[in-house]
Amino acid sequence: MAKQKKKTARPADSAFHAGNAGELHQTTGERGATLTTNQGVAISDNQNSLRSGPRGPTLLEDFVLREKITHFDHERIPERIVHARGSGAHGYFQAYGDLSDLTRAAFLCDPELQTPVFARFSTVAGGAGSVDLPRDVRGFAVKFYTQEGNFDLVGNNIPVFFIQDAMKFPDLVHAVKMEPDRGYPQAATAHDTFWDFVSLMPESWHMILWAMSDRAIPRSLRMMEGFGVHTFRLVNAEGEATFVKFHWRPRIGSASVLWDEAVKICGADPDFHRRDLYEAIERGDFPEWELSIQAFDQATADAFPFDVLDPTKLIPEEMVPLKPIGKMVLNRNPDNFFAETEQIAFHPGHVVPGIDFSDDPLLQGRLFSYTDTQLSRLGGPNFHQLPVNRPRCPMHNFQRDALMQMEVPQGRVNYEPNTLDPDSPRENPGAGFTTHPAAQVGEKLRVRAETFMDHYSQARLFYHSMTPPEQDHIVNAFAFELGKVATPEIRCRVLGHIKNVDAELCGRVEQALGMEGQAYLIPPAVEPIDMEPSPALSLLGKAKPTLEGRKIGVLVSEGYDLAVLDQLQAAAEAEGAAVELIGPHIGEVKSNSHVVLVPRHAIAGAPSVLFDSVVLAVSEAGAESLCKQAAVMNFIRDAYAHLKIIGYTASSMALLERAEVGLDEGVIEMETSDGTFAYIEAAKQGRLWTRASVIQA
Numbered sequence: 001m002a003k004q005k006k007k008t009a010r011p012a013d014s015a016f017h018a019g020n021a022g023e024l025h026q027t028t029g030e031r032g033a034t035l036t037t038n039q040g041v042a043i044s045d046n047q048n049s050l051r052s053g054p055r056g057p058t059l060l061e062d063f064v065l066r067e068k069i070t071h072f073d074h075e076r077i078p079e080r081i082v083h084a085r086g087s088g089a090h091g092y093f094q095a096y097g098d099l100s101d102l103t104r105a106a107f108l109c110d111p112e113l114q115t116p117v118f119a120r121f122s123t124v125a126g127g128a129g130s131v132d133l134p135r136d137v138r139g140f141a142v143k144f145y146t147q148e149g150n151f152d153l154v155g156n157n158i159p160v161f162f163i164q165d166a167m168k169f170p171d172l173v174h175a176v177k178m179e180p181d182r183g184y185p186q187a188a189t190a191h192d193t194f195w196d197f198v199s200l201m202p203e204s205w206h207m208i209l210w211a212m213s214d215r216a217i218p219r220s221l222r223m224m225e226g227f228g229v230h231t232f233r234l235v236n237a238e239g240e241a242t243f244v245k246f247h248w249r250p251r252i253g254s255a256s257v258l259w260d261e262a263v264k265i266c267g268a269d270p271d272f273h274r275r276d277l278y279e280a281i282e283r284g285d286f287p288e289w290e291l292s293i294q295a296f297d298q299a300t301a302d303a304f305p306f307d308v309l310d311p312t313k314l315i316p317e318e319m320v321p322l323k324p325i326g327k328m329v330l331n332r333n334p335d336n337f338f339a340e341t342e343q344i345a346f347h348p349g350h351v352v353p354g355i356d357f358s359d360d361p362l363l364q365g366r367l368f369s370y371t372d373t374q375l376s377r378l379g380g381p382n383f384h385q386l387p388v389n390r391p392r393c394p395m396h397n398f399q400r401d402a403l404m405q406m407e408v409p410q411g412r413v414n415y416e417p418n419t420l421d422p423d424s425p426r427e428n429p430g431a432g433f434t435t436h437p438a439a440q441v442g443e444k445l446r447v448r449a450e451t452f453m454d455h456y457s458q459a460r461l462f463y464h465s466m467t468p469p470e471q472d473h474i475v476n477a478f479a480f481e482l483g484k485v486a487t488p489e490i491r492c493r494v495l496g497h498i499k500n501v502d503a504e505l506c507g508r509v510e511q512a513l514g515m516e517g518q519a520y521l522i523p524p525a526v527e528p529i530d531m532e533p534s535p536a537l538s539l540l541g542k543a544k545p546t547l548e549g550r551k552i553g554v555l556v557s558e559g560y561d562l563a564v565l566d567q568l569q570a571a572a573e574a575e576g577a578a579v580e581l582i583g584p585h586i587g588e589v590k591s592n593s594h595v596v597l598v599p600r601h602a603i604a605g606a607p608s609v610l611f612d613s614v615v616l617a618v619s620e621a622g623a624e625s626l627c628k629q630a631a632v633m634n635f636i637r638d639a640y641a642h643l644k645i646i647g648y649t650a651s652s653m654a655l656l657e658r659a660e661v662g663l664d665e666g667v668i669e670m671e672t673s674d675g676t677f678a679y680i681e682a683a684k685q686g687r688l689w690t691r692a693s694v695i696q697a
C-alpha cells in the first residue's frame with residue numbers, strides 16, 4: 001500500500017496561519033481586536049481544530065471548536081408561522097399637528113416630536129427563505145417607540161381580512177401553507193387546499209377579490225399602502241372615545257407589477273423587494289408614508305350598511321374621508337438583519353394611553369396570539385429585553401427571572417405593595433393606561449352577529465371600483481389560480497362565489513378556464529347590494545404620473561453615445577428616478593468619446609422585469625452582436641409585453657427590429673433633448689395600457 005505523504009502544520013503563531021485559506025488569513029495585532037470565545041478567552045488559532053498529531057483524530061477537549069459549532073448549530077430560531085419572510089428598517093414618525101381633541105397619546109399631539117419607529121414588511125404564506133413576489137397579502141407592521149411606551153400598528157397592505165373570527169385563523173393558515181403530505185407549494189395560494197377552504201368560507205370573498213388584484217403583487221415595499229384593518233378607538237384626556245381606522249399612504253404613490261413580471265422576478269431576483277428597500281435607504285432615497293385616520297362616532301357606525309366590527313369590511317373613503325395626521329420616514333437600515341428584523345416582536349396589544357381596541361372578534365383573538373407566539377419563537381418571556389423590542393422610555397416592574405434574563409435587578413423588593421423600598425415603582429392612576437369603559441351586556445354565546453352576514457356587497461364594490469386593466473388582472477389571476485386547482489368541484493364552487501360577486505366577472509373567469517356555465521349555485525346568506533363605486537380603491541385610477549423611486553435600466557455597449565446617456569441621466573435624476581446601466585458584461589464599457597463606465601449589471605443577470613422602464617442605448621456594432629443573445633431579445637420583448645415605455649437611440653434600432661417589437665407611442669426615439677423629454681414624460685405614466693390590446697402579459 002502506498003504510504004501517504006505526511007504534511008506538517010506550520011506553527012500557529014507564525015505570521016500567517018496554515019489553513020485551507022492559507023496566506024489570506026491575518027493574525028492579530030495589526031487591525032482588529034483579538035478573537036475570543038464567548039467566555040472571553042483569547043483564541044490562538046481560528047483555522048485548525050485541536051487534533052492528536054497533524055493527521056490524527058480531533059479531540060473532544062477542543063472547547064473552542066465545540067463552542068463555535070454548538071452556537072452555529074442553534075443559529076436558526078423557529079420562524080414566524082405566518083409573515084416569516086420580512087424586511088425592515090428604522091425611521092421616525094412625526095405628527096402633523098395636535099390631535100389632542102381625539103387622543104391623549106402624546107406622540108400624536110406634538111408636531112415637534114420625532115418618535116423612533118421600526119417597520120417590518122412581510123409576505124404571509126411563504127417561509128423565511130421564500131421569494132419576495134408571490135401573490136400574497138403583505139404585512140405592514142410598525143413599532144412606535146413612544147415616550148409613553150411602545151405602540152405597534154400591526155397591519156397589512158389590504159384593508160380587510162379573510163375571516164371574521166380568530167377561531168378560523170389556524171384553518172386559514174393551514175389551508176394556504178404548503179400541503180402537509182407533499183410539502184408544496186411554497187408561498188402560493190394556487191393550490192387545492194387554499195381554494196377548497198375559501199370556497200367553503202363565504203366571509204373570505206371580499207378579501208379574495210383584493211388578493212386576486214394588483215395589490216397582492218406590489219412593485220415595491222416603498223409603494224404599498226398599509227391599513228390597520230380593524231376598527232380601533234382613540235381616547236382623549238376627557239375619556240371621550242372615537243372609532244378610527246388607520247391608513248398608510250406612500251408618498252411616491254402605489255404601483256404593482258404584472259403577474260408575468262412577478263413570476264420572472266422571483267427567478268431573476270428572489271430578494272427584489274428586500275434589495276429595493278435596502279438600496280433606496282442606502283442611497284438616501286428614504287421611503288415615506290403619510291398616516292391618516294378615518295374617525296367616526298357610534299351614530300355614524302350605526303348608519304353604515306355593514307358592521308364596523310367586521311374585519312372583512314372597509315369604510316369607503318367617500319363615506320368617511322381620510323384625515324392625514326402624520327408621516328413616517330424610514331431612514332436607516334438595520335445593522336443586523338437577525339437581531340432586528342428577525343427578532344422584532346410585534347403585538348396589536350401593544351398600545352399606549354389614548355389608543356384602545358374595539359370588539360372586533362378577530363382583533364380580540366389577536367390580542368392573545370402575539371405574545372404567545374413570541375414565547376416559542378424567541379425562547380421565553382424576556383423577549384422585550386432584546387434591543388429592538390425594548391421601549392425607549394423608562395420601564396419598571398416586578399416581573400423577574402425566566403429564560404434569557406438579561407437584567408440584574410437590584411434590592412430585596414420584588415413585589416408590590418411594599419414598605420421596604422419606598423422608591424420602588426407604583427401604579428399611577430393618572431398617567432397609566434385606562435381602558436375605555438365601553439358598556440358590555442349579553443349572554444355568553446358562540447355565534448356570529450347577523451350584521452356580519454353580507455359577504456358579497458363589498459367584494460362587488462371592490463370589483464366595480466377597478467379600472468378596466470385592473471379588472472382584467474383579476475380575471476387573469478382567478479384563471480391562473482384555479483388553473484392550478486386539480487379538483488373540479490372546488491373550481492365550480494369558487495365560480496359560484498364569483499357569480500355572487502358579479503355575474504359578468506364569473507362569465508369571464510369561466511371562459512378563461514374553459515368552464516362555461518359550470519358555477520355551482522351558492523345561495524348567499526344575505527342578498528348583496530350594489531354600493532356606489534369607490535374610486536379610492538383603484539390604484540391605477542388614483543396614480544399620479546411620477547418617476548420618483550422608479551428605476552430605468554439602460555442597455556449600453558462599447559461605443560454607446562455618451563451625450564444621450566448624460567442627457568437621460570440628468571432628466572431622470574431630476575424626476576427622482578434611478579438610472580442603472582446594463583452592459584454586455586460587468587467589465588468596463590467605453591463610450592463613443594472613450595469615456596469609461598462600469599455597468600451595474602451584466603445583461604445575463606438583468607432582465608427588464610427588474611426595471612420600471614428601459615432604454616436601448618447601444619452602438620450599431622453593439623446592436624449587431626447583442627442581437628444574437630437570447631437575454632437581450634427577452635429583455636426587449638418582455639419590456640414590450642409588460643407594456644413598458646422603451647426609449648431607444650437610432651443606433652439601437654436593429655435590436656428592436658430583431659426582437660420584432662413594433663413602434664407605438666410607448667417606444668420612443670430619444671436622440672435629441674426633445675426625444676429624451678418625450679421619453680421621460682411617457683415613462684412617468686408607468687405603462688402603456690393601450691398596448692394590452694396588441695399583447696397581453
Ligand code: HDE
Pocket residue numbers: 080081082083086120121122138139140141154155156161165166167169227228229230311344345346362363365366369370371373374
Ligand atoms: Fe397576524 N400574526 N394574526 N394578522 N400578523 C402574526 O405573530 C394572528 C392578522 C400580522 O412583522 C404572528 O410574531 C392571528 C390580521 C402581521 O413580525 C402570530 C390572527 C392582520 C404580522 C399572528 C391574525 C395581521 C403578523 C406570527 C387572527 C392584519 C407580522 C409571528 C386572529 C391586520 C408581524 C408573530 C411581523 C404576525 C397571529 C390575523 C397582521 C402567529 C391569531 C387580521 C403584519 O401571532
